[in-house]
Amino acid sequence: MTDLAVPPVLRLDDMSVSYRIRGRAVPVLSQVNLSIAKGEVYGLVGESGSGKSTVALAVQRVLPANGRLSGGRALINGRDVGALDRAALLQMRAREVAMVFQDPGRALNPSITIGRQVAEAFEILGASGHEARRRAEEMLTRVRISSPARVMERYPHQLSGGMQQRVVIAMALAKDPSLLILDEPTTGLDATIEAEILDLVDTLRREFGASILFISHNLGAIAGLCDRVGVLYAGRLVEEGPVRDLFAEPRHPYTAGLLRCLPRPGLRKDLAPLDTIPGFPPAPGSITAGCVFAPRCALADETCRTIDPPLVATGAGRVSRCHHHDRVADLPHAEPRAAAGTLAPAGTGAGTPVLELTALSKTYGSAPYAVQALRDVSLRLMPGETLGLVGESGSGKSTLAHALLGLIAPDAGGGMALDGAALAPEVRRRTAEQIKTLQIVFQNPDSALNRSHSVRRLIGRAITRLGGLSGAKREAQVTRLLESVRLTARQLSARPRQLSGGMKQRVAVARAFAGNPRLVVCDEPTSALDVSVQAAILNLLAELQAERQVAYLLISHDLGVVRYLSDWIAVLYLGRLLEVGPAARVLDGPHHPYTEALLSAAPSVSGERTGRIRLTGAIPSGVSPPAGCLFHTRCPRRIGPICDTEEPPFTADAHGHAIRCHLPRGELGRSPAPSMA
Amino acid sequence: MSGALGPFLLKRLALSLLTLWLLSVVVFFGCQVLPGDPARAILGPLADPRAVAALNEKLGSDRPPVEIYLSWMGGLITGDMGQSYAYRSPVAPFIGSALVNSLKLAATVFAIVVPLGIGAGVLAALRAGRPIDRLISVAGLSLTVIPEFVSSIALILVFAVLLRWLPLSATWPAGSGPLVQLQHLILPALPLVIVLFGYIARMTRAGMVEALSADYTRTAILKGLPWRTVLSRHVLRNALLPTITVIAAQMGYALGGLVVVESLFRYQGIGSLVLGAARAKDFAMLQAGILTVGAFFVVTTLLADIVTTLLDPRLRTGGRR
Ligand SMILES: Nc1ncnc2c1ncn2[C@@H]1O[C@H](COP(=O)(O)OP(=O)(O)OP(=O)(O)O)[C@@H](O)[C@H]1O
Ligand code: SF4
Ligand code: SF4
Ligand SMILES: [Mg+2]
Numbered sequence: 001m002t003d004l005a006v007p008p009v010l011r012l013d014d015m016s017v018s019y020r021i022r023g024r025a026v027p028v029l030s031q032v033n034l035s036i037a038k039g040e041v042y043g044l045v046g047e048s049g050s051g052k053s054t055v056a057l058a059v060q061r062v063l064p065a066n067g068r069l070s071g072g073r074a075l076i077n078g079r080d081v082g083a084l085d086r087a088a089l090l091q092m093r094a095r096e097v098a099m100v101f102q103d104p105g106r107a108l109n110p111s112i113t114i115g116r117q118v119a120e121a122f123e124i125l126g127a128s129g130h131e132a133r134r135r136a137e138e139m140l141t142r143v144r145i146s147s148p149a150r151v152m153e154r155y156p157h158q159l160s161g162g163m164q165q166r167v168v169i170a171m172a173l174a175k176d177p178s179l180l181i182l183d184e185p186t187t188g189l190d191a192t193i194e195a196e197i198l199d200l201v202d203t204l205r206r207e208f209g210a211s212i213l214f215i216s217h218n219l220g221a222i223a224g225l226c227d228r229v230g231v232l233y234a235g236r237l238v239e240e241g242p243v244r245d246l247f248a249e250p251r252h253p254y255t256a257g258l259l260r261c262l263p264r265p266g267l268r269k270d271l272a273p274l275d276t277i278p279g280f281p282p283a284p285g286s287i288t289a290g291c292v293f294a295p296r297c298a299l300a301d302e303t304c305r306t307i308d309p310p311l312v313a314t315g316a317g318r319v320s321r322c323h324h325h326d327r328v329a330d331l332p333h334a335e336p337r338a339a340a341g342t343l344a345p346a347g348t349g350a351g352t353p354v355l356e357l358t359a360l361s362k363t364y365g366s367a368p369y370a371v372q373a374l375r376d377v378s379l380r381l382m383p384g385e386t387l388g389l390v391g392e393s394g395s396g397k398s399t400l401a402h403a404l405l406g407l408i409a410p411d412a413g414g415g416m417a418l419d420g421a422a423l424a425p426e427v428r429r430r431t432a433e434q435i436k437t438l439q440i441v442f443q444n445p446d447s448a449l450n451r452s453h454s455v456r457r458l459i460g461r462a463i464t465r466l467g468g469l470s471g472a473k474r475e476a477q478v479t480r481l482l483e484s485v486r487l488t489a490r491q492l493s494a495r496p497r498q499l500s501g502g503m504k505q506r507v508a509v510a511r512a513f514a515g516n517p518r519l520v521v522c523d524e525p526t527s528a529l530d531v532s533v534q535a536a537i538l539n540l541l542a543e544l545q546a547e548r549q550v551a552y553l554l555i556s557h558d559l560g561v562v563r564y565l566s567d568w569i570a571v572l573y574l575g576r577l578l579e580v581g582p583a584a585r586v587l588d589g590p591h592h593p594y595t596e597a598l599l600s601a602a603p604s605v606s607g608e609r610t611g612r613i614r615l616t617g618a619i620p621s622g623v624s625p626p627a628g629c630l631f632h633t634r635c636p637r638r639i640g641p642i643c644d645t646e647e648p649p650f651t652a653d654a655h656g657h658a659i660r661c662h663l664p665r666g667e668l669g670r671s672p673a674p675s676m677a
Numbered sequence: 678m679s680g681a682l683g684p685f686l687l688k689r690l691a692l693s694l695l696t697l698w699l700l701s702v703v704v705f706f707g708c709q710v711l712p713g714d715p716a717r718a719i720l721g722p723l724a725d726p727r728a729v730a731a732l733n734e735k736l737g738s739d740r741p742p743v744e745i746y747l748s749w750m751g752g753l754i755t756g757d758m759g760q761s762y763a764y765r766s767p768v769a770p771f772i773g774s775a776l777v778n779s780l781k782l783a784a785t786v787f788a789i790v791v792p793l794g795i796g797a798g799v800l801a802a803l804r805a806g807r808p809i810d811r812l813i814s815v816a817g818l819s820l821t822v823i824p825e826f827v828s829s830i831a832l833i834l835v836f837a838v839l840l841r842w843l844p845l846s847a848t849w850p851a852g853s854g855p856l857v858q859l860q861h862l863i864l865p866a867l868p869l870v871i872v873l874f875g876y877i878a879r880m881t882r883a884g885m886v887e888a889l890s891a892d893y894t895r896t897a898i899l900k901g902l903p904w905r906t907v908l909s910r911h912v913l914r915n916a917l918l919p920t921i922t923v924i925a926a927q928m929g930y931a932l933g934g935l936v937v938v939e940s941l942f943r944y945q946g947i948g949s950l951v952l953g954a955a956r957a958k959d960f961a962m963l964q965a966g967i968l969t970v971g972a973f974f975v976v977t978t979l980l981a982d983i984v985t986t987l988l989d990p991r992l993r994t995g996g997r998r
Contacts, residue, residue, distance in 0.1 A: 062898060064890075094901025106892040109911050111918070111990055120910075124901050155990040171900065 007078030008035040009179045009211040014072035017058050026285045028054050029235045031072060041205060041212040043222035043243060046232035047281055047530040052215045056181045060097055061089060077178060094124045098172035102184035104164035108156035114167055115152030121174035139170045144200060162193035173208060180210040186221060195601035198225060217530060219262060220603030223247055231255045234282050234292040241318030247605050251320040253297045256328050259605060261535035263564035269542035272336040274535040280500060298331055299324045352420045353380040354518050354551045360414035362399050371622035373399040374575045383518060384549035388566030390598060394619060396575035397555045401521050405440055406430060419518065436466045436515035443524035445504035449496045456492040459510050466515025485510045485540060502533035509540060521553045526561060538564055559602040563587060571595050574622060574630045581657030589670030592659050593637040596669040637663060689982050693975045700971040705746050708960045759961035768965045771950060776969060779935055779946035785866040790873045791924060798881020805886060817875025825868040825937045832867050847942035865942040869934050873927055880923045884916035918988055925981030
């Protein structure tokens, strides 16, 4: 146990914060208590708007101008932050606390070189200009930036997102802080880059011995990194405990709900819908009596609605703010699908595929700087099936989607066919029928929806354009679509800014379905959404698919999402298909060494990251791809010279499972636990 | 590093030259079309037609317009701006001295308005929402809409006639030193200062407010940097970038305002020169004057582009995003 004489690095004592909105003080944090011991990693989870960032800002006294600490205190190393004078506050910021934000691109000053910005952090500590630069370079090396001297001369916009975040972490670690606050440090980064950053934090934590407050809505990331976790809901800490125990056996309905929303191994669209948390988080300050979670809680009773539950101990080091914490395991699950399992995983498929790509290639630029974004990709997708497309950023996923949608023209020689008919590369040469047949749902519904139009107009126009309906028929169709995406008539007159992220994505889905499409490209459809909202959208996509036999081309970096929705999985690397096959076979193995690495990088809530396969080296440049097997520069299983000189054949087995690797199938990796129940 | 800068500037330069050429065509043919014939304009309505014809021939103005244009352009390129009918001497020296005078006036305007406008904008942003912010915003807005001639007259009445602090005439006695010149320049500069002040203050304020709430500013604060360092190193630089572009672009427009002010204050600048030439139908002078103003405008715009490019690394280094 910790030495009692040493105060915790961070302690929140009944901390409350309010924001002044239109002249009214709205409470966003109510009496939050927590403490982080020396060397401990504490995770704070909660949905968007629950107040996680507010905690981080309040602790350092950098609340926005309209924010105010309305009660309680925050103590850092035993000293009350609110009581520090200006000089002491600067000292605290310069030496004790460091923070890393979500968006590294915006956290760096665009007009100052990286070297200057990192050196600055050392100068505050008294290093001379030259010394500061030397130490800055050293620090960049420690956050695993290769050729730091060159990076020092660069400006933020010249670095990739992952590099930028490393720079921000380097600046934070410059002061060797006793408390490091990470606010969603990997949101918006690629899956493999996310895994790298999490690894980095994990190593640095041991090297530097800092205590960490790790804020995230990603339960997997928290499980892999943290010792203890606190769950924040509507500005209240509703549950807290050691991370393994708490995730294995949640004692608050909200925590249980969050965990159940995740598309975990064993769940598949045809077996059961994902659990969701009904309703929405309350607006700050709107619930004044009883439990804040009561409106969304399946266990809520009269007591819950009248008496605010206190934090009660529920086990070793665990507390929960719930009257019925002993009944959480009784929470009902979503009903399994009536026809569970009848929708058998796809076979090799007879009949006409809805989509067929033959030898599709795409080259950007011209020699000697030509980048091959797609190499000879051949795929087929049957009606009513989902093909999950995975691969790191730059692997060609978006290029493939864009070629399908007619936004870019693929190289001559390849072919695209929709429902058996050739699909012209340019949109204007496609038939109206083809345009109707092929639709898209984007990652960010905000950029896809016209902000000044109402929901009725947004959906109505799509119906006119794609379905050719007007008048009363059109109105009827709007209502029908609205129902099928589980929105109500109340939302018809709303404009996008009045809708939550999940509702906006529903509108986007409704639009894509306006013309009864046969194939919908889903480009990271849920990565901008909270887990509970994600679950609802995934359920929606699965139901629409079963109802209408629509096929999906699903692009996602979240393997949980891919696993839940996909019948087929294709793995892209440098524009080349390394593996294609029925989802279960690709996931369970034997699979390609690259697939194996991707799968092991995915964080899971059970917190086991021991089997993680680290890919060393950067993704090779598309301008000068490696000879032989494209993956040989990073392959942990490389056999020998044959991998460097000879490209492996791409042969399929009887199930249509093809792997591009010289290793015999028997020697290829398998998942430790089968992915499907 | 400057990989993207070269081609960019070349393109801008080519565009500027094209603009100037178009202007020359418009100015030239505008002058050709408007009045009857130059010699008649010079000699007056009562002159002997034979004298008019003789002068026209001497001036070459009986040739086809395109030919005249070409020889005019040829002259311009070799530095010969032609002969003034009114003064019966080469145009170039007049243009030169008028331009120098105008530049002096413009320099005075900017020397006053830039620090004032930026200072006010920064102050307003730092005190956003407080009374001083509102005062600066309201003052800036209302001053911008006062026409130069109104403010000029008011200023003359107050400072030159009532208080007698500043000389009424903008023209200093020949051989005056820089200080005396400056004294004469302040009064004519003020009307333009008034017009430009609000504009610059508003731009500065907007840039500041954005930079102050930017994430990188929060990063700087959380590094533990003193507030003054945060401001000078992280906020101001990013905040003033758009402002500097605006100021450079405003220099060209300020020259337009000079025409009004110069004629009100009887100041021998390029504005009054052009106005005088137009009245006297002194075409060579008029064409050269307008072209000079155009060239000045084009050059300042080009400078504005260069300055912005140099200050913004995203443009300078041709970023990936
Ligand atoms: N400056 C502000 N003025 C008014 N309300 C604010 C302000 N900043 C945040 N809020 C509100 O306070 C609540 C908590 O916000 P906070 O940013 O702390 O949430 P979060 O958990 O970090 O969310 P996210 O996951 O989206 O980052 C939200 O309801 C938010 O809308
Ligand atoms: S107190 Fe009641 S409403 Fe609140 S979480 Fe527990 S069971 Fe649900
Ligand atoms: S062919 Fe060789 S290098 Fe390529 S994936 Fe297989 S083992 Fe690795
Ligand atoms: Mg946040």
